[in-house]
């Protein structure tokens with residue numbers, strides 16, 4: 199991703215040397231009503247017209263265009279505190295960007311301040327099993343550091359997602375059923391609150407709870423994340439089951455069978471059902487032994503599928519790279535389409551959704567397995583993530599190259615979302631937000647919302663840190 203490429207620390211220093219000093223904002227240039235001149239030691243400010251502003255403004259989703267008044271490129275926690283104080287003095291709403299992958303651009307705003315954390319990307323080892331990571335560190339940089347030491351944190355699949363946004367919303371992926379959500383490995387956070395005070399979750403367990411699934415741009419800027427790491431599995435093997443030229447009945451029948459079979463999946467495995475065009479594609483991965491239970495799953499999926507391919511068990515670092523995905527920004531809409539307990543949650547409405555997906559090239563409907571060790575009472579009690587009882591997470595995706603296609607695809611997208619929400623789907627994953635969700639508070643946070651509001655009151659009573667779907671003060 200462009201920011202990661204450009205704003206690695208070394209390149210930043212090079213850029214800073216090359217940059218004409220006039221590109222670095224002087225406070226009086228920024229805002230005619232400036233009340234206090236910010237120091238520039240720990241943070242650099244950019245405004246529209248600056249080369250850096252354009253680079254820092256953009257996110258992974260090319261569909262979203264927002265124009266903050268000022269971008270604060272922070273070098274450390276003190277810089278974040280300075281930027282927050284400056285925003286407070288000048289009454290600028292603050293959005294927070296780590297890796298810039300928010301699917302609805304909630305890490306940017308119009309007319310406010312964006313705190314950019316791409317320089318806070320270091321990884322420090324406290325001991326052989328514990329690391330402190332900057333929120334701007336990407337998943338691939340994390341894995342490049344920790345996998346050679348035989349350690350891992352369960353993450354998502356996208357290489358360039360920022361650890362900040364990923365963990366604060368939960369974080370699921372290929373290793374989730376074995377090792378839990380990303381946030382389940384979080385031990386401690388450092389955060390700058392809405393008045394510029396530096397806080398640590400050692401002093402407030404409730405803050406750590408809130409940052410495990412309820413922390414995305416809601417009440418503070420997280421500047422450091424301490425994680426326990428896990429012994430990395432040695433290998434990952436993947437199996438792909440494809441069925442071509444499906445109609446609605448066939449796509450639904452395979453989906454129903456997939457739900458039944460995936461309910462017996464060993465925790466070492468992950469699976470996804472993907473309807474893309476007229477092809478159903480089932481992915482199955484395994485990081486453990488090839489057990490009889492796994493073979494039974496493979497046999498049953500083979501019986502309902504057309505073409506089956508598999509890889510040999512590959513070393514984990516190389517195998518995960520296969521799932522890293524595109525690194526450059528794209529035009530797309532991708533959102534949570536519901537968390538499910540089982541097939542009966544969608545049995546009555548999924549035909550209509552499949553009809554639309556089959557008739558809309560560029561649209562993908564995907565259901566992923568959660569479950570396994572994500573369902574864990576201790577984790578449930580210590581994390582704001584509220585949806586552990588739902589072992590399936592679905593997402594709707596649509597991609598385009600030509601902007602002229604956008605309006606039609608977005609209309610179809612909304613139609614499918616309405617099919618699901620109209621049929622009682624009432625749980626959604628915050629890391630896959632949809633700007634059209636009106637009751638997003640209940641959908642994303644469920645029973646955790648009221649508790650998150652108390653955290654918001656405590657750390658950001660003036661609602662300085664906010665976006666379109668941020669937790670509201672009580």
Ligand SMILES: Cc1cc2nc3c(=O)[nH]c(=O)nc-3n(C[C@H](O)[C@H](O)[C@H](O)COP(=O)(O)OP(=O)(O)OC[C@H]3O[C@@H](n4cnc5c(N)ncnc54)[C@H](O)[C@@H]3O)c2cc1C
Nearest residue numbers: 296297298299300305354355356360362363369370415420
């Ligand atoms: C291509 C792609 C693949 C993905 N794959 C997965 C996956 O496999 N599994 C999964 O769980 N998710 C996945 N996601 C979703 C991803 O986890 C979220 O988009 C995540 O929030 C992105 O984090 P970020 O730091 O890159 O994004 P940003 O856009 O920087 O931030 C996302 C949100 O978090 C807030 N935020 C960011 N940093 C901080 C901070 N330091 N303090 C407080 N708030 C902060 C922002 O305000 C914003 O609301 C994927 C997203 C994309 C685009």
